[in-house]
Amino acid sequence: MPTRNKPDLTLHTDFYELNMMQTYISQGRQNQKAVFEMFFRKMPFGNGYAIFAGLQQVIDYIQNLRFTDSDIKYLESLHDFTPEFIDYLKHFKFRGTIRSAVEGDLVFNHEPILQIEGTLPECTLVETAILNMVNYSILIATKASRIRLAADDQPIMEFGSRRAQDVDAAIWGTRAAYIGGFDSTSNVLAGKKFGIPVAGTIAHSLIEAYGNEYEAFMAYASTHKNCIFLVDTFDTIHSGIPNAIKVAKKMGNKINFVGIRLDSGDMAYLSKKARKMLDDAGFPNAKITASNGLDEHLILSLKMQKARIDSWGVGTKLITAYDQPSLGGVYKLVAVEDPKTHQLRDSMKVSDNVEKITTPGLKQVWRITERKDGKSEGDYVTTIDEDPRKQDHVYMFHPQFTYINKTIDDFYAKPVLKTIFKDGKLVYHQPNIKDIRKHAQNSVSLLWPEYSRLMNPQTYPVDLSKKLWTRKQNLLKHIHDNVEKMQKNSNEE
Numbered sequence: 001m002p003t004r005n006k007p008d009l010t011l012h013t014d015f016y017e018l019n020m021m022q023t024y025i026s027q028g029r030q031n032q033k034a035v036f037e038m039f040f041r042k043m044p045f046g047n048g049y050a051i052f053a054g055l056q057q058v059i060d061y062i063q064n065l066r067f068t069d070s071d072i073k074y075l076e077s078l079h080d081f082t083p084e085f086i087d088y089l090k091h092f093k094f095r096g097t098i099r100s101a102v103e104g105d106l107v108f109n110h111e112p113i114l115q116i117e118g119t120l121p122e123c124t125l126v127e128t129a130i131l132n133m134v135n136y137s138i139l140i141a142t143k144a145s146r147i148r149l150a151a152d153d154q155p156i157m158e159f160g161s162r163r164a165q166d167v168d169a170a171i172w173g174t175r176a177a178y179i180g181g182f183d184s185t186s187n188v189l190a191g192k193k194f195g196i197p198v199a200g201t202i203a204h205s206l207i208e209a210y211g212n213e214y215e216a217f218m219a220y221a222s223t224h225k226n227c228i229f230l231v232d233t234f235d236t237i238h239s240g241i242p243n244a245i246k247v248a249k250k251m252g253n254k255i256n257f258v259g260i261r262l263d264s265g266d267m268a269y270l271s272k273k274a275r276k277m278l279d280d281a282g283f284p285n286a287k288i289t290a291s292n293g294l295d296e297h298l299i300l301s302l303k304m305q306k307a308r309i310d311s312w313g314v315g316t317k318l319i320t321a322y323d324q325p326s327l328g329g330v331y332k333l334v335a336v337e338d339p340k341t342h343q344l345r346d347s348m349k350v351s352d353n354v355e356k357i358t359t360p361g362l363k364q365v366w367r368i369t370e371r372k373d374g375k376s377e378g379d380y381v382t383t384i385d386e387d388p389r390k391q392d393h394v395y396m397f398h399p400q401f402t403y404i405n406k407t408i409d410d411f412y413a414k415p416v417l418k419t420i421f422k423d424g425k426l427v428y429h430q431p432n433i434k435d436i437r438k439h440a441q442n443s444v445s446l447l448w449p450e451y452s453r454l455m456n457p458q459t460y461p462v463d464l465s466k467k468l469w470t471r472k473q474n475l476l477k478h479i480h481d482n483v484e485k486m487q488k489n490s491n492e493e
């Protein structure tokens, strides 16, 4: 059997990360501790929640993070790096601690969803790959979850591989789609690799190859038990559906006539017509599958038109995240070791744009739910040493409009960030993909519908604890005072 290649992604980093690492190494900062956090600023697709995914890739990546001889040779050939730095890379091993939301969790903007505590150089190296993996998977899992909500409890097949932005996007996108709520995929490799159910019908080429629908459907029916006939190659109403019915009648119990697939034309009209024709022919259980440029909006529209569609095949608009091609998750330094005291000191990025000001310090995110029905109240971001489970109540207030506030007495608080790697060692056991998918669906069901509706959902509260909020304000003031002092000094010189 051919051996499986381990992902060799160590050089999957931006050149500037290596440049910065070399500075840290040359300046004796290779062991200086730092904390970076990933978060995103804007909810994808205007959705009320996002589904966290991509952790499996991060785990594979971190576990295989090593500079091979050929990586080293290549980096030497660039003549940009010092022998001392190259030597550091030769012996590089990730020894950091990663805390993260787990796959299938709901995550929201402006809260840490993945956190790395390690040395400055190791935290720097992994930024690009982690953002790449997590940004894409969250995007597709969230899009899939929207399509799942639109389809309600009807089956949805993932058909996007041919239109995905290259191979990895197809494979990992399919996985994210399954986590987000799709039932199966047409991609056989993804089925094998991840244990996702595979499914499929037939293409127009089969019908064209036989020259007419009757022969093509007969040929297929003679070689398969489960049959879904594609009926729109020539004329859906006058030829496709009548031929499907003819073959189903002829084959009788020899096949399982699952139904037909519509792939063009007015799907509301055609599905109603098809339903009547199938029912009249004695096939009330035959299902109608639709495909062709579908997304959550079209599915809802077709349902509004009372289309008689039982299951959906969705490709391009899911796998390419058609209406929002990138999540925009970022990775920011939030704390760094003070070389004198060896304590972590808070760090933040200040910007004229309030949205871009980061929240400093090592943090935890707590999901606050009502004790009586487990429904969502909001997320409560605290400093790492706070534990709302030890409090009688939580006081939640809007971080900008602080007069918007509430006190919750009877609550559960669950930590969102779990330890995945501890000092370089994997300590988290990934659940199987079916349980991850179930967890995602269960998480969505715990949201109030105001947060989960597809259009213009209410903003889910992501609030800071009083302690964290105060620390942020103090640091902001400290930075402003320092900048002012520097300006004053330079004016006096």
Ligand SMILES: Nc1ncnc2c1ncn2[C@@H]1O[C@H](COP(=O)(O)OP(=O)(O)OP(=O)(O)O)[C@@H](O)[C@H]1O
Pocket (backbone or CB within 6 Å): 263, 264, 265, 266, 267, 268, 269, 291, 292, 293, 294, 298, 301, 302, 305
């Ligand atoms: N009743 C309907 N309401 C809204 N949109 C529909 C309806 N029926 C079909 N559509 C959508 O309209 C779009 C255009 O479909 P149509 O089959 O006319 O064109 P097409 O994609 O160019 O066809 P083909 O695949 O044959 O090239 C598709 O995204 C399809 O899903």
Ligand SMILES: O=P(O)(O)OC[C@H]1O[C@H](OP(=O)(O)OP(=O)(O)O)[C@H](O)[C@@H]1O
Pocket (backbone or CB within 6 Å): 159, 160, 162, 163, 203, 263, 291, 292, 293, 294, 313, 314, 315, 316, 317
């Ligand atoms: O539309 P999507 O959501 O991406 O779903 C996948 C599409 O892929 C197949 O079409 P095909 O590649 O044969 O192209 P065509 O139907 O557009 O001609 C299938 O018949 C669907 O229409």
Ligand SMILES: O=C(O)c1cccnc1
Pocket (backbone or CB within 6 Å): 159, 160, 186, 199, 200, 201, 202, 203, 261, 291, 313, 315
């Ligand atoms: O199985 C199908 O019907 C299918 C698979 C991929 C793309 N379009 C359709």
